[in-house]
Amino acid sequence: MRLKRFLMASALALSFVVSAPTVAKADPITAAIVTWAGFTAGTTAFAVATFVVNSALYAAGSWAVTKAAKALGLMKSNVAERQASVTTLSLGETPREAVVGIACVGGSLIDAWNHGGKYGTDYVTRRVAVADHVLDGVVGYYVDDTFYPFTTNGVQPGFNGALQLTFVNATRDGAAPPGYMLQAGVGLTSEDRCPSVAEVWITYKFDDQVWTRGHPGLKFVVRGLRTYDPRFDPQHGYTGPSPQTWEDVTTHRFSENAAVVRYNIQRGVFAVGRHGELQHLLIGRGLSADEAPAGRIIAAANVCDEIVNGRPRYTVGGAISSAQAHIEVEEMFAAATAGQIVQRDGGVEVEPGQAKAAVVTITDADLVAGEAISFDEFTPDTDGGRINTVIARYVEPSQIFKDHSGSVLRRQADIVEDGGPRELTLPLMLVTNREQADRCAEITRRGARLERRARIALVPMLLAGRASAELEDGDIVAWQSNRYHEGATVRYRIEAYGVDEGWRNTLQLREMASSVFGQEDPIEDQAAPPPPPAVIDALALDEVQVEPIILPGEKSVIPALRFFWEAPVDPAIQTIRAEVRIKGETDIAPTTIGNVNDGAAVVTAGVAPGRILQGRLVPVGPPHRPIMPSAWTDAATGELVAGDLAPGAPTAVLAAQHTDLIAAEMLRGALYRSYTDGLLHLDGQPVATLFQSLSDQVINELGSFAGTLNLLGAKNQAGTGFIIAADQVFLPATETGGQVTSLRGLQLTTANNAQSIQQLFTLTDGFAESKTLLVVNDVVTGIVNQNDGSIGSLKFQADVFAFVDPNGGSRVVPFSYGVDNILRLTNTIIHGDLIVTGSLTNKALVKNTITGLAVADTSGVVTLTGTTAKTVQSVWIEVKGEDTPVKLLFNGLVLMLHNASGSFNATFEFRRAPDGGQGISLRSRTVDATGDTYDAVAGSYVFTLNDVPGPGVWRYFVTARSTTNNMTVQQVTDPYMEAVEYRNNAA
Incomplete structure (x- = not known):
């Protein structure tokens, strides 16, 4: 049954x-x-x-x-x-x-x-x-x-x-x-x-x-749900490891990417083992590849994966029911990504919230003459009224995955302007992260403050040379209007459109700006734009270093990180935020440093023993100054001990330079006292034990050394004589602790030198230690061997470690360790894997390269060709690893001037090809012109990108173009490009 x-x-x-x-x-x-x-x-x-x-x-x-x-x-x-x-x-x-x-x-x-x-x-x-x-x-x-x-x-x-x-x-x-x-x-x-x-x-x-x-x-x-991600599908240009296809569900992988998850719900969740069979569709729309082309969502998926404060920009988590209407599900994804539901090419898509460049600039001359125009400068009540306060409701995992309220996002100036609070509650059914919920709410609040709405009809062919019928939902248009904007250019998003039989396109427009999504507005929406602001240097700290230390206390030691930076710092830096995280994870433990000119600080928050950590410093200053955090620096706490230590328990102490010398002096005193006690006993003085308790503590400027020496002797059965050569000391059965110490030593003092050899064997409850020390004129060498029942250690103090053949010959020094804390090996053969957990000082090791490097540096000027993309710089690199990353860097001095009417933007694109062809696009970046009198894109532009192409010889290149052909100047000077492969052990 x-x-x-x-x-x-x-x-x-x-x-x-x-x-x-x-x-x-x-x-x-x-x-x-x-x-x-x-x-x-x-x-x-x-x-x-x-x-x-x-x-x-x-x-x-x-x-x-x-x-x-x-x-x-x-x-x-x-x-x-x-x-x-x-x-x-x-x-x-x-x-x-x-x-x-x-x-x-x-x-x-x-x-x-x-x-x-x-x-x-x-x-x-x-x-x-x-x-x-x-x-x-x-x-x-x-x-x-x-x-x-x-x-x-x-x-x-x-x-x-x-x-x-x-x-x-x-x-x-x-x-x-x-x-x-x-x-x-x-x-x-x-x-x-x-x-x-x-x-x-x-x-x-x-x-x-x-x-x-x-x-x-x-x-x-x-x-x-395990999902299909088109970005890893070979038919869309992917050539790396672990490819995916929609048809083969065994290649699908777990993902929280909002765009990827939504696409899989669109295509449908089918009964297991009946993937793609419409009669077994359980959840979703069941669209085909033609009805929902996978290539459409690649850009959206990349936006969702952008890292913001250590987390992807837009993720989702929750349950979707087959009883929900499809539009309801689309609205849930749109809300989770601060996005918009758009209709394109006969399909429905959700476009994640992001700053976008205008696809075309129109003027009043592009409007159909005699056609009615609707224009509202302020939001009417029929459109929901004005909004100045937005509160997100999302699912909080720390509250047992219950509904939770985000931050109350508002500006006091807006509340005063509106005559009181005008609130909106934003339901986010699929959001489980507070930062993402607040980000969506803030985008909603900023967008609500842009109140201009318009309904216009465009002529079939625009003055910019583009057919108006090509415009569709979600596109951004820049509208320069003397009548409605007093000569300024304002950006609008197309909310709806309709093309009639004469190819005239009627658009429903809503005001939009890049600042809604946290980006600077490329075009000012004012009649008389102010002059461009002066370039402000980013706040940064120089010579930042991080090292692990321990903080000793009376009964405990605590792991910590010590940060160093060059002082004094920029006067605009008000505080410094030290951030610590476990390597490979994104959770950050912050600590605020108030004394910014000290040049050093000790941090304990987030520092765990026995882990590889990463630390960095973030300068904090006035809001108008950008900031540049220092790079993450690794610091290992593997040798640190945290927690309370029981009295008398063996402890790991950070030994200073003269620790063994101090120990030698303590042993000399102990030897002398043992000899004195023995004489007293031979003279007939009754004593219960041979040795008394000795407790010394020495502190100097180099560190601290604390030790307790409890000396126990042995007596004969009659209690009248001691056994000086006894090998064992027995304690009463009721004793739970104690210490047994054996001392042996030779000492010679002459008129010119003092030399001694000392051996110390110590046993405590659960701990054993042996020391052999050679001391000549206060110069100490020796061997210390310790075992606490779980960890054993063998320590050497010497200037040279060498081997000598039993049959004779000169000594061989296999390695050396200097005061610079660098271990140097000679004539070394490695028969296993070489694993480097830190960083290499060079990009390659001598002879055996582990990092492929390719550089292209051209002196001179590359002249661009208007709207046609032109290759600015390219570099070839041979990649060895299946899944090793290639880090790309491009830098060039860009100068593009446009003195004609209207504005423009410049587009730079990273591409990859196995040959001299155009290959595939990896990422593009659009730079908008300044929008002022000279309308320029000028400055040194640096672009970086990580790629995993797989084995082969690859050509990486950067192209550049503008959105108009009537440019006054369009050139890139001294373009530089670099490609570096970071290989792992398998490669």
Whole structure:
């Protein structure tokens, strides 16, 4: 009997549903109800029935209003209610669901059973459907409000054996129930499967010591849908490792990229093993490659992957239901990316929020004469009124994935201008990051302050030489108007368009500016633009260095990082922010440094022992000055110890230069005292032990050395004599600590020199140490060997380490270590892998190159050719590695002048080709002209890019063009280009 996902309704409050499935129907209200009434009569039956019902329903909460009702359109914009429905266990028939990104879901109940014990009620098992597709994995789960990581199927730690979880990922035919359920006597067989459903079997034992709040409520944090990313598809130019295709689902990989996830929902989520078969479409629109071309979303996916404050710009995480209208899903993605739903080439797309260049500049002469024009300088009430305050509502993982409020974003000047607050709540159903939520809200707020709206009709052929019918949704147009803008040029975004039979295009326009997305406006929207601002140097710190240290205390040592920088600094720098992170991760621990001219500071925030960290310094100054953080610098804390140390425990101390010399002096005193004690005993003085307790502490300007020497001797059985040659010292059975020390030494002092050889053997509880020291005129060499039961160390103090052949010959020095902290090897052969965790001082090692470098540097001037792209510089490089990155750098002095009417922008493009052809585009950058009287693009422009091309000989080149042909000057001087391959061990 195969189980379906079927309905449980209000009858469950009085009786329990047996595992007799009914076929799912479209209407969740009218589905059949199957009840059970076969329990034994009497009080026992009543108790059992009550427990069974609670086990099925307690965690569900208010199950009368299920996710199905929400998905059918009730309060779509209410993030709180929708998120509550997503994270709550649903009862009854529910729509199919896809989980995208990292999300928390409650799932839907398939079936539930009681089993085990005398009355068959000791255990409760729930079978819960989590998603209707293959999941990338389970991160963890919440029991009520407490999170637990999920590591493997079986009994879960921390619940006294009372909780067992079995995660079964979705497969074509479904998986048989777990073995313990087949043997539980509840009627299950190996044929009771759920095809194409990722499910969790939850089994918990009734134990009021564990489940103090009644039956547990569980919800799961999962990594959702594996997606197809067109950027890794060979048919779109990808040549690197691990290619992907839409048809082969085994190549799909987990992604949180908003554009990539949305594209996969557009194409459709199909039943497992039936990918692409429309009759098995579960969630999404099911569009074909022709209806939703993959190439359209590559640019949008790149925008979403841009790193902002250590995180991708736009990510998504949440659940999408098959009962949601397609436009509702599109609106959720548009809101999560601060974007716009646009219609292009007969399809619907979501364009992420980003600053864009104008595709064309129009003037009043481009308007159709006699056609009515609608122009509003201020937003009317019919358009939602003016807005000056925006608050985002998003899903916060740290608050158990509940609805949460973002920052209240507003400007006091706007509130005063509007005569009071005018608020807007922005629902972000798929956003799980506060920074992203606030970014979307701020883009919405800034856009709302640009209030001009217009409806215009354009002639078929514009003065700029472009057909107006080519303009479509989402395009940016620059409109220079003497009548409506007092001569200024204002940018607008096309909200809607319509082309008539005469090829005249009627546009619905909304004012837009690059500053809405945090970029400087390339064109001022004022009648008399002010002169361009003077170039302000970025605030930066010079000679920044980072090193790991430890901070000693009375009973503990703390790992820390010491930062250095050149002082004094720029007077505009008010504070310095030190940032620390674990290498390879993005979470940052900041520390504010107030004394900016000290040149050094010690930071402990974020410094963990035994890790490779990265640190940098960020100068902070007035808002009108740009800042340039220092580069991330690696610092390893592998030798540092953090935490409290018990009294008397062996400690790792940062030894100074003369530590062993101090130890030698302590040994000399101990030898003398032992000799004196021995004489006293021989003279008949009764003493219980041979040696007394000695405790010395020495502190000098080079560091600190602290040691406690507890000397124990041995006496004979009569107690009248000591055993000077005893090899063992016995302590009473009640003693839990102590120390045994053996001292041996030779000392010779002459008129000119003092020399000694000392051996110290020390045993404490759980610690052993031996020292051999050679001291001549206060110059110490020696060997120290330590073992604390978990870590052993062998230390040498010497100027030269050498080997000598037993048969004679001169000494051989295999390595040397100088005061510059550099280890130097001679005549070294490496038979394994060379792993470099730090940085190389050169881009290549002598003879065996590990980093390929190609440079092209041209002195002179390259004259551009207007709107036709021209190659400015190119470089060839041979790449060895399958997945090694190639870092590209371009620099050139650009001068482009345009004295004619209208404006222009310059476009630079990185491209890659295996030959002399045009190849593929890697990234383009548009630079807008200054928009002033001379309308220029001038300055030194530096562009960088990382690429993974795969093995082969590749040509990288940069092209440049302008958006108009009537240029006064268009040239690039002294173009420089560099390509560097960073290879790994495999390469």
